[in-house]
Amino acid sequence: MEEEEYKNERRTENDQTNNPLHGIKLVDILDHLVAEYGWFDLGKRIPIKCFTNDPSIKSSLTFLRKTPWAREKVENLYLYSKKSN
Numbered sequence: 001m002e003e004e005e006y007k008n009e010r011r012t013e014n015d016q017t018n019n020p021l022h023g024i025k026l027v028d029i030l031d032h033l034v035a036e037y038g039w040f041d042l043g044k045r046i047p048i049k050c051f052t053n054d055p056s057i058k059s060s061l062t063f064l065r066k067t068p069w070a071r072e073k074v075e076n077l078y079l080y081s082k083k084s085n
Helices: 002-017 026-045 057-066 068-084
Strands: none
Touching: 026 057, 026 068, 057 068
8 A cells, every 4th residue: 555655646746847837826826917917907818706806816816716717717827928928
């Protein structure tokens, strides 16, 4: 059993080294996107209420941490914006 746990742990570490978001905090991603696009354009690109109605970093973080599909959209936009720079 110990050998299997070790293999699973190594697999997870290897997956993370190939993950372009590894080590980047969600708050940093959100700060970058707000600086890059502003709340208005961010809300147009990803139309969710935390970006369109009285947006704030705190409310957006709360929503994104609970909503995987929205977080994925934010992460993808972040990667796209970093690639285009």
